[in-house]
Amino acid sequence: MSEERYGEFVLVRRHGAGHVAELVLxxxxxxxxxxxxxxxxxxxxxxxxxxxxxxxxxxxxxxxxRAFCVGADLKERNSFSDADLLRQRPVTRAAYTGVLExxxxxxxxVHGFALGGGFExxxxxxxxxxxxxxxxxxxxxxxxxxxxxxxxxxxxxRVGAARAAELVFTARRVxxxxxxxxxxxxxxxxxGRDREEALALADRIAANxxxxxxAAKRALRLGQGLDLRAGLEVEDAAWRAVAFSGDxxxxxxxxNDKRPPQWPGE
Numbered sequence: 553m554s555e556e557r558y559g560e561f562v563l564v565r566r567h568g569a570g571h572v573a574e575l576v577l578x579x580x581x582x583x584x585x586x587x588x589x590x591x592x593x594x595x596x597x598x599x600x601x602x603x604x605x606x607x608x609x610x611x612x613x614x615x616x617x618r619a620f621c622v623g624a625d626l627k628e629r630n631s632f633s634d635a636d637l638l639r640q641r642p643v644t645r646a647a648y649t650g651v652l653e654x655x656x657x658x659x660x661x662v663h664g665f666a667l668g669g670g671f672e673x674x675x676x677x678x679x680x681x682x683x684x685x686x687x688x689x690x691x692x693x694x695x696x697x698x699x700x701x702x703x704x705x706x707x708x709x710r711v712g713a714a715r716a717a718e719l720v721f722t723a724r725r726v727x728x729x730x731x732x733x734x735x736x737x738x739x740x741x742x743x744g745r746d747r748e749e750a751l752a753l754a755d756r757i758a759a760n761x762x763x764x765x766x767a768a769k770r771a772l773r774l775g776q777g778l779d780l781r782a783g784l785e786v787e788d789a790a791w792r793a794v795a796f797s798g799d800x801x802x803x804x805x806x807x808n809d810k811r812p813p814q815w816p817g818e
Contacts, residue, residue, distance in 0.1 A: 559593035564601065564613075571608040571758040572751065573601050575651075577673075580616045585625040586669050588640055594673075598650030605817060608724075608762045609754040610658045612651065612677055613747050620660070620686070621669025626695070641700075644669070648701035651676040655766050657757050661750035662686045662737065667725065672701030675710070678769065681753060682737040683746040685729040694723040708814035709776060711735045762817045763799040767791075 554566045561584075563576040575597055577584040584590075592785060601607050614620045624644070629637065651658060651673055660666075660674035662682040671688045674680050682688070690699045690707065698704060711734055711758035719726070719736075732740040740751045757765065771790035775783035794800055798816035806813035 558597040558600075559589055561587075561590040562593035562597050564597050567629040567751065568653045568755070570606050571762075572611060572754045573604075573607045573609070574613055574751070575601065576613050576615060577621055578615045582622075582625060582627075583616050583619040583665065584614055584621040584648065584670065585627070586621065586623065586644060586673075587625040587628050588643055589668040590625075591640075591644045594647040594653045595643075595650045598647075598654055602650075602653070603653055605762070607657055607806060608758040608760075608765055610677075611747075611750050611754045612655055612658060612673060613750070614661075614663070616664065616778055618664040618685075619670070620662045620664060620666040621670025621673055622665050623672075623691075642702070648672055648676055652702060652706075655769065656762075657754075657765055657769055659750045659754055659757075661746040663744070663746045664686070668692055668699070668703075669701045672699060672703045672706070675706040676702055679739070679753065680737040680770075680780065681739040681741060681746050682728055682731060683741050684728045684743045686731060686746070687725050688731050688736050689723065689725040690720050691725065693721065707736075751792045761794075761799040761813070761815050763794050763797045763815075764803075767794045 556564045561579040565574040565576060567574060567683045579590055601610055633810065634781060658677040660677040660680045662674050662680055663685050665739045666674050666686060668691055669712045673813045692699050704720065715734060726736060728740055731737045739749065767790040771787045778786065800817045802813050802816060
């Protein structure tokens with residue numbers, strides 16, 4: 553396993569052959585609250601991972617024992633002028649967008665508190681694995697703002713408009729069991745196993761064609777919100793992008809030879 557640090561608060565670990573990249577939130581003294589510096593580091597790490605052809609899956613994890621991420625750094629913001637807050641906005645927004653626009657599948661490993669921007673980082677991933685200590689929510693209206701890291705758009709895509717509205721308007725926190733029932737998280741695992749299970753899921757995903765994974769994610773994301781006919785055109789374009797690839801040829805050959813594929817990734 554290799555490691556690379558992005559600023560003071562973000563670490564990237566490469567597992568195995570490097571196909572699974574672990575993006576680690578590492579600001580434990582502040583329960584991973586997203587400061588300006590941390591946001592810049594998340595953005596930089598996502599940019600590097602996004603252009604690395606060897607990366608097939610990204611897993612978003614935390615080093616804090618009791619929190620995934622508690623959202624925006626309100627202590628930092630307490631010292632801001634209106635002009636400071638306005639200047640910070642594109643910086644923090646870029647961090648959430650960086651996770652959301654990763655071209656490969658992304659899995660969040662959540663334990664403890666994932667609130668506000670912390671839950672939005674998880675929502676920006678394709679799948680969320682949570683342990684039984686997880687508490688999630690978008691409490692922004694309770695401090696006079698709204699979810700600004702994608703929450704008002706990503707949550708209804710997961711759970712529907714009315715349920716998302718209730719959660720945003722009440723600002724309530726949702727414990728792990730209910731979060732799974734509502735569809736706020738995808739997999740519920742035993743306490744302390746969120747990272748391990750998320751990495752295992754990433755390994756299963758990474759065994760598949762890197763060309764296929766990127767195209768499938770692109771089709772899933774671009775097709776959201778479109779009518780069926782338009783969505784099928786998105787799917788057809790993604791299919792055409794992979795149908796004549798080296799990965800497709802290798803996948804068919806490996807199936808017929810009854811052997812594991814050796815993906816060329818092109």
